[in-house]
Amino acid sequence: MAQASNAKRVVVVEDEAGVRRFIWEALSKAGYEVMQTGSGEEMQWLLDDLKRPVDLLVADVMMPGMSGPEFARWLEEVRPTTRVLFVTGQSRESAEKFGLPLGGVEVLYKPFTADGLLKRVADILGP
16 A cells, blocks of 8 residues: 655554554554664664654653663654654553653553554644
8 A cells, every 4th residue: 555655654663563563554554654663773773764754753662672762862863853652561650760751741551542542643743
């Protein structure tokens, strides 16, 4: 299925393959252009060659290697207009111990539905 050239681009960084596939499918079916990987380090490498802006990062908070908040801080330096939605199966307090900022961030708690994800993404990115 070809994506429209003006589709909003979402990058997904999630170490759990099943969750990553679920997010990719829901966003792709809704018309978003989606790039996905299992690690922040791999996404850094992919984004080095990408010329087009990234509209939204969807990142797991706790991952082996680079955490979601660490990747988001890197992305903010190189693409400061990118919005961020963190996903986590942990409590807010536990996620904060792994670098989730204390306030002003969007968080979606696992488990979530495709509809819940799409509503949250639409709320962040607009129509």
